Amino acid sequence: MSLFQLAWKNISGNAFRSWVVAICALIVAAFALFITIVLRGAETSLQLASDRLGADIIVVPTGAEAKVEGALLMGIPAKFWMPSANLEKLAAIPGVENVSPQVYLETLTGASCCSVPSMFMIAYDPLTDFTIRPWLKQELGEGLDLGEVVGGSYISATEGKQNIRIYGYLVTLKGNLEPTGTGLDQSMFFTLDTARDIARISQTQAETVLSIPADQVSAALIKVEPGGDPHRVAIQILQKIPDVTPIESASLFQSSRKQLASLLQTILSMMGLTWALSVVLIGLVFSMAANERRRELGVIRALGATRAYISQSLLAEAGILALCGGAVGIALAVLAVFLFRRLIIVSFGIPFLLPSPGSLVLQISIGLFLACFSVCLAALFPAIKISRQDPAVAMRE
């Protein structure tokens, strides 16, 4: 009888014991993989959103820092204003290469003139913009004309094949951007001219007029000169321009990063506890199994099996159970993350992006390795102990 056959016979011979070990392996693998995918997905998403923004510094009115993070990260619509005269002051600061204004708007909720409720909308100036246009060109091959919009990955046409009604104005959806897992996926982008045209039409067509105050903008995006220090520029902005706050791109989404770090700490301690309990439980199960089978293993040794064969048979049994349990756990974790990703984003309040196939395969391999390692580690001590027993003593007991 081969080692594998002996291990398989033992697995099918004691269903309860096998189920306990396989379920422990399932829990370890599923928990580890689920947590890894969610946390890595959140990190990737934050990085992607930060990269897509493309500015070194975002200047917003003082007090609007949390609002802008909530809007860009979770798609929570935000409205705030600062004088557009600030743009000239910002451009005059040494080290600033480019300044571009943005206006943040939102659609109406429960109004027939808006076919999408509470959507965050970003209007940009095509003449000075250096953040949105590059990826619009990359995705669409051209910029946006009057009445044209581009949506995040969740935005779809609601009127006909290509149109969306906003404040009674039919805009044309030119395309969708690649998902980032952040609020940008639920946002819409258009030019300042389109925003002003919507505001004009809304006076006669909308339930509530869209007002864009003259000489006001929501935020200013700043590109620092090559080799310049964004931190130094940010300090100068603070000193020279009142009532505004510069947010450096490295500091953007700090609250989410802090939340992620504390979540990681809690989850790691929970995972450590689960892993330790599973290893102890599997160790106990294998110790009991080895004790139960003392006589049987004694006979096998008396028939000529070596010590190594006895310990290897127990480890093979552990390995098979770990592989089966781990594989089911991994399949469940991947399915759960894929299906419940929206719930994860809303419940944890973090952005999330599904991993690429290559990264997923790597994470699956690590999860499966962890399950096999945990079960084999737990079975190692009983396996060594039983293999060292004298066959004559074992058979007499």
Place this chain on the structure above:
Amino acid sequence: MIKVLSILIIILALVMAVVPVYTDCLSQGRALTLENGKTVPMKCHWTGIAEIGAALPVGLAGIFMLRTRRKETARTIGIMGMAGGALAILFPTVLIGVCSNPDMLCNMVMRPTLILAGTLAIAASLVIFFRAPSLEDAA
């Protein structure tokens, strides 16, 4: 093994029947208002009702599976479980659907729960189908 899977199938059938009752938009006080002022439930509610119909054969398959000792019966019940599981997936995705807003509870909880429960019911029924000969061996 077949007994454990049968119990799992019964639990999954309960999930399919009960979860939509508490996670459809009607349970959250949301309904469509018609021009004449009347309110009607959104389509996720009807998916929830249809799921009870899908959960029933799945649950019965699990109960019968606990009792049967015949290979052919077990296989037939396995097929019934697979069909029920497939229906549980098809109702919220293709046949009826749920509300379009991705932030609604029916989209965030009900739909994924039903897809997961349906997938597990199909997987468990598939294992029962192929392990059915072991029932007669054990007898």
